[in-house]
Amino acid sequence: MQTLSTENYLKAIYHASQSASGTVATTSIANKIGAKPSSVTDMFKKLSDQKLVKYEKYQGVSLTNEGVKTALRIVRKHRLWESFLVSHLNFNWDEVHQVAEQLEHIQSEKLTNELERFLDYPTHDPHGDPIPNRALFMKSYNKILLTELPLNKEGVCVGVKDNSSDFLRYLDRRQIGIGTPILVLHREDFDQSLHIQAGNSTLMITQKTAENIYIKP
Amino acid sequence: MQTLSTENYLKAIYHASQSASGTVATTSIANKIGAKPSSVTDMFKKLSDQKLVKYEKYQGVSLTNEGVKTALRIVRKHRLWESFLVSHLNFNWDEVHQVAEQLEHIQSEKLTNELERFLDYPTHDPHGDPIPNRALFMKSYNKILLTELPLNKEGVCVGVKDNSSDFLRYLDRRQIGIGTPILVLHREDFDQSLHIQAGNSTLMITQKTAENIYIKP
DNA sequence: AATATTTTTTAGACCAATCTAAATTTTATA
């Protein structure tokens, strides 16, 4: 049985090891969690005692199989709740995170599985991230960054890399969301900005924006 | 901002002061919470510092106005979640309590209010207890105990006093639930047991059962 | 009313999770 705190650490380690490969550094977790590195070291030891991470002094951590499972159970709940909030409780995709951070810790298998059934077994959350099923298996789209989409080849927005409210609201204002068809009309060599067609409207976006949007070609 | 623990104490004090009038004793809270009296005393002091209870050494506590409000906000969430679990997630009325105990601590006004809207502003939870509205106002039925229902006067089951799984499952087996019409056919002088008609079936129940069922005459 | 019992509080300790400050190890750089 995990505590709130250990669950948060496991999730943070899981996400960190998704982006960077190899072991996860103390400071990177400290930043994510908002704690001092010394506290993180303490927690690494605890998780290591529980065999949820592999930890060697000064060498960072990596999740064990059991640690991955525990993390995925939390991710599963987080993404199911996010889906529920958007589909039934009028939340916008930029508002769900903070509440889902709380709901993901509720312990009840029946609750999780019934929620999944109620939502009709969704495979992706409102940000396009895949939802682990009951067996903790998930498959993500074969997706690329918008920066990598060739000129004049149609793609569909299937997710975002940056989940911050600021970015999501920015996309809302430009009417870009999950499912929006996108076509790159022109790529500016000078600053890598793009002229794109998103849905029915034509607009310009910066490189920074483009490298935070996932596309299924 | 309350902690999980202070919220549980406030709720326990609220419920205790509903049944007994006057102040609430240290031991009664200790029993409800499952903590030692000395811990309860400590917590009474903390809550008193926060002006959520009125506390005088050896005299027990009572909630302040602010304390009542805080408790009602938790009760509101608890009962809304119980309603949701039963109406949409296939939970039985004897299964909801443990999960609602966790969900009641989620902090998000928007979540609570949207859940209420989604459920179409229910006034009572699956056990017949009234749900405080957004303004924390609730009205309970004008209800009596089944022991007080006169012979051959029809009433409707509108709630239960004992919310334990054991009791609720017992009622399920006898097909008694919220809304079941009830008629007392005979009251046994010897042991106060009752012959009743519940819905379509006739059955015998003990005094102890009868004094845990609320009836609207 | 005096004494016994029960309830409540105090004092001191513990645990999980955190912190700061200092020490140590690793990594980068001159």
Next chain:
DNA sequence: TATAAAATTTAGATTGGTCTAAAAAATATT
């Protein structure tokens, strides 16, 4: 490769919530 800088760990303290054991107050009983 020696040294400086950065990252990490250790040691010791703090906080919230809990505990046990002992003391104090309230209540019940003779």
